[in-house]
Amino acid sequence: MTERLQKLLSQAGIASRREAETLIVAGRVTINGQVVTELGTKADPATDQIAVDGKPVRPVDAKIYLLLYKPVGYLTTLKDPEGRPIVTDLLKDIATRVYPVGRLDYNTEGLLLLTNDGEWANRLAHPRHEIEKEYLVRVRGKATPDQIKRLAAGVGLEEGRTAPAKVFLSGESDNNSWLSVTIHEGRNRQVRRMCEAVSLAVVRLKRIRYGFLELGDLKPGEYRHLAPAEVERLVHPGRPRPAGGPGQKDRRR
Structure with a gap:
């Protein structure tokens, strides 16, 4: 299915929609090897090859939203040149590439969100939400x-x-x-x-x-999937509380 290019870049975690528009206008984005600069351009991530500065943009898999209890001694980056542990090392059964929403430093523990939904992550990070x-x-x-x-x-x-x-x-x-x-x-x-x-x-x-999310009974290194209502409520906090309790917990490390 075709979508506006700036939306696809945002969903892939490349940039916010506004930042993606700047990339497009600057001629830094290509579709099937052709530079595009029109903001209304659409593409199909299933069939089109999209790249930013020559680097391919990976199609987004099914959306994943995780709440992790980050232990001390893990970095909230996707790789470390010094070989130190990173938070995604804890996600033993998650094959899809996910990345942290915000950061907790190496010596800080606690609640960390991870996702592959770049647009959702960018909305949470926007200052107007004041989460x-x-x-x-x-x-x-x-x-x-x-x-x-x-x-x-x-x-x-x-x-x-x-x-x-x-x-x-x-x-x-x-x-x-x-x-x-x-x-x-x-x-x-x-x-x-x-x-x-x-x-x-x-x-x-x-x-x-x-926001309204808490660690609950998670232990360091454990995580759970967010329920759809939790995902929605984070970016629309004025809506009713989600029914039925929290998402499913996974105690694997």
Whole structure:
């Protein structure tokens, strides 16, 4: 079935639709070896050979949406020149190529979404959605009310001030404090850098919620498929809650 070229590029995870339009107009996209620059151009991914900068665009398989409990010690990239473990190593029974929606750094654990639906991933990443991400943060020592207040108000980072966050003390011991930090931005290593900016040293960082999705009883390295209603609700949060509970869990590692 033919589709607009920018939609096909977005679905394949090459770029957002707007970015794909820029690629087309710049003459960087070919269909069957011919450069196309018209935005209304259509193609059939089953029969046409589409390429960007000479690199073939792989047809998208059946859509897959996964919720993974990422363990510490895995990278959210598709390959690593140093040979370190990557999150897709955990998906033993998923033959289709999927990629992470956003990132969690090497030493951060918790909820990570993966998909082969580039358009869906791009919609989630768009700033207008302001999807909340909640983290449980263990910091060294006692977090003071002033530090918590500063985190909640937004702190200055190298690239600019962070948006206000939801921050509260969720527990403490003699040596550590546990904070709940909820943000809707997606800057690189944002929560760690926010804590550093108010002189808090992060000992452990775990993402426990993405929008309405939670880890549930998943253990590190386990994952489940999202239910269709969950997939839809993430990009249309105002719609009714999905019926029937979460998608199927897979405990393979």
